[in-house]
Amino acid sequence: MLTFFKIIAGIPGFIFDNFLLLIREIGAMAVFTAIGLRRMFSGKQFFKVLHQIYFIGSNSLFLIALIGLFTGMVLGLQGYYALKTVGSEGILGTLVSLSLIRELGPVLCAIMITGRAGSAMTAEIGVMRISEQLDALEVMDINPHSFLVSPRFTACLIVFPLLTAVFDVIGIFGGYFTGVALLDLNGGIYLYRVEASVMFKDVLSGFVKSVIFALLVATVCCYKGFFAHMRTDSVGPEAVSSATTSAVVLSCILILIADYVATTFFI
Amino acid sequence: METGQTKHWDIRLVDLTLGYEQKIVLNKINATIPGGKISVILGGSGGGKSTLLRHLVGLRRPISGKILLDKYDLFALPDKDFKALRRRMGMLFQDGALLGSMNLADNIALPLKEHTNLPDKIIREVVLHTLELVNMADFAEYYPNELSGGMRKRAGLARAMVTSPPILLCDEPTSGLDPITAAQMDALLKTLKKQNPQMTIVVVSHDLESLYAIADHAMVLNQGGIAFNGSKEELQQTEDPFLKRFLDRTNIHADDSKLPRFALKPETGEQIKNALDEWLRQS
Numbered sequence: 001m002l003t004f005f006k007i008i009a010g011i012p013g014f015i016f017d018n019f020l021l022l023i024r025e026i027g028a029m030a031v032f033t034a035i036g037l038r039r040m041f042s043g044k045q046f047f048k049v050l051h052q053i054y055f056i057g058s059n060s061l062f063l064i065a066l067i068g069l070f071t072g073m074v075l076g077l078q079g080y081y082a083l084k085t086v087g088s089e090g091i092l093g094t095l096v097s098l099s100l101i102r103e104l105g106p107v108l109c110a111i112m113i114t115g116r117a118g119s120a121m122t123a124e125i126g127v128m129r130i131s132e133q134l135d136a137l138e139v140m141d142i143n144p145h146s147f148l149v150s151p152r153f154t155a156c157l158i159v160f161p162l163l164t165a166v167f168d169v170i171g172i173f174g175g176y177f178t179g180v181a182l183l184d185l186n187g188g189i190y191l192y193r194v195e196a197s198v199m200f201k202d203v204l205s206g207f208v209k210s211v212i213f214a215l216l217v218a219t220v221c222c223y224k225g226f227f228a229h230m231r232t233d234s235v236g237p238e239a240v241s242s243a244t245t246s247a248v249v250l251s252c253i254l255i256l257i258a259d260y261v262a263t264t265f266f267i
Numbered sequence: 268m269e270t271g272q273t274k275h276w277d278i279r280l281v282d283l284t285l286g287y288e289q290k291i292v293l294n295k296i297n298a299t300i301p302g303g304k305i306s307v308i309l310g311g312s313g314g315g316k317s318t319l320l321r322h323l324v325g326l327r328r329p330i331s332g333k334i335l336l337d338k339y340d341l342f343a344l345p346d347k348d349f350k351a352l353r354r355r356m357g358m359l360f361q362d363g364a365l366l367g368s369m370n371l372a373d374n375i376a377l378p379l380k381e382h383t384n385l386p387d388k389i390i391r392e393v394v395l396h397t398l399e400l401v402n403m404a405d406f407a408e409y410y411p412n413e414l415s416g417g418m419r420k421r422a423g424l425a426r427a428m429v430t431s432p433p434i435l436l437c438d439e440p441t442s443g444l445d446p447i448t449a450a451q452m453d454a455l456l457k458t459l460k461k462q463n464p465q466m467t468i469v470v471v472s473h474d475l476e477s478l479y480a481i482a483d484h485a486m487v488l489n490q491g492g493i494a495f496n497g498s499k500e501e502l503q504q505t506e507d508p509f510l511k512r513f514l515d516r517t518n519i520h521a522d523d524s525k526l527p528r529f530a531l532k533p534e535t536g537e538q539i540k541n542a543l544d545e546w547l548r549q550s
């Protein structure tokens with residue numbers, strides 16, 4: 001009985017401690033982001049950024065196209081039958097294009113890039129950390145932020161909106177394919193609905209979201225790798241692997257939370 | 268801050284205590300590493316030699332005490348001046364610490380590419396020349412993980428040398444090398460010193476051969492303190508029993524009177540033997 005009360009009494013302290021840890025981590029990440037952003041304009045970034053764009057963007061292109069296609073197709077399928085029950089399958093174009101452009105495009109894209117490139121960023125920087133490569137950079141007076149973090153920031157900020165755009169366009173054609181080619185919707189109506197219902201504001205909201213996600217993913221993934229040696233739960237190679245896992249998980253959670261917050265501003 | 272290339276600066280350790288969260292590695296040491304000379308730091312494995320170097324380049328802060336470079340306190344300087352000082356240091360890490368995603372040529376070109384606007388052609392020339400000095404020119408296009416430990420070490424030295432730093436810190440440049448290559452490395456350090464008489468070179472080593480070959484000055488770490496700090500000649504003439512044992516490897520087995528702390532019980536030995544036998548019998 002006594003232990004039971006002890007446990008109960010310990011809960012507020014436990015929550016408080018973890019809350020403090022959380023606040024500290026958020027603060028550290030904010031500083032990390034600020035440094036990374038500021039260093040984006042320090043010299044000799046061009047080729048590093050180019051390399052990162054290639055690594056993060058070009059290598060993810062096929063995956064994004066594939067996911068976009070199937071997302072659009074399944075939206076078309078579900079949307080068609082749902083709308084048909086109320087006799088308005090004609091507005092399938094509206095449904096597919098708006099849900100892709102406003103929500104699914106930026107979110108799914110960000111989550112896919114996190115899985116594919118974000119995890120790789122964390123692992124790469126983490127390995128460099130535990131094998132003293134970051135120390136070596138520092139001794140050579142090469143700022144690890146300018147050298148490793150900022151190029152990834154810039155690349156993410158460029159790549160996320162572009163890949164999102166690709167995702168949206170391919171997704172809309174996926175919907176067209178299901179609705180028009182497989183089911184019996186009129187192609188002209190589908191495209192007309194797309195054109196008539198997508199406003200500049202929708203595109204803007206998708207764009208802003210993808211930029212926010214880019215910053216979140218780049219920050220979280222670089223940060224976790226950068227401080228892989230400070231982890232309390234594991235050391236060495238295991239610290240890199242748990243840093244990678246937590247970077248992916250945290251990125252995905254933050255993407256969804258940020259998506260909700262951003263949506264409230266645009267609705 | 269004046270940072271003339273021509274001066275050479277003593278490195279002074281004042282009441283320096285270093286270590287990690289859980290343990291103190293060196294306790295309240297005081298010593299001067301003379302500038303413009305080759306100093307060799309000796310000490311047993313785990314004695315804190317690498318830790319000391321890591322502090323000398325400012326990668327970690329001491330628990331207490333100061334490291335003075337000439338009159339500048341390394342850890343009390345404003346960030347800008349500290350960086351200015353560190354630009355004058357090159358360091359060879361114990362296992363090279365080359366960037367794994369770049370080939371050797373790019374690794375060694377890195378400091379030049381980041382800090383100068385030299386055209387690629389000239390950088391390439393310098394890189395190949397530096398690699399040639401450490402006998403690695405044939406491996407310019409290799410990646411670090413395609414090389415042996417000794418080769419990585421030599422490439423690491425090339426990277427530390429390429430900016431011609433007035434202060435060069437080397438963590439075990441000769442360990443893991445065969446006697447001939449080790450001798451070449453020693454010769455290289457001596458040549459480097461001869462070409463730049465102002466250069467301060469600090470070499471960590473357990474290698475007595477290197478000590479005799481290159482050192483002007485020697486420092487021996489033992490049990491968290493400094494067992495010796497002085498010229499090589501003084502070290503060779505020392506009467507201190509620990510130092511004599513350290514310098515004369517043939518005497519080391521004199522220590523076998525000490526009982527091991529973890530002796531195997533007879534039945535444990537038997538158990539292990541049986542278990543291993545069984546494992547060997549499985550085919």
Ligand SMILES: Nc1ncnc2c1ncn2[C@@H]1O[C@H](COP(=O)(O)OP(=O)(O)OP(=O)(O)O)[C@@H](O)[C@H]1O
Binds near residue numbers: 288292311313315361
């Ligand atoms: N990152 C670290 N965290 C905690 N303790 C460490 C760390 N690195 C080294 N140590 C401890 O510090 C002590 C000194 O280590 P150091 O690497 O400086 O020894 P060393 O003299 O360079 O040995 P060697 O000749 O084998 O390279 C060791 O006891 C080691 O356990």
Ligand SMILES: [Mg+2]
Binds near residue numbers: 316317361438
């Ligand atoms: Mg060492």
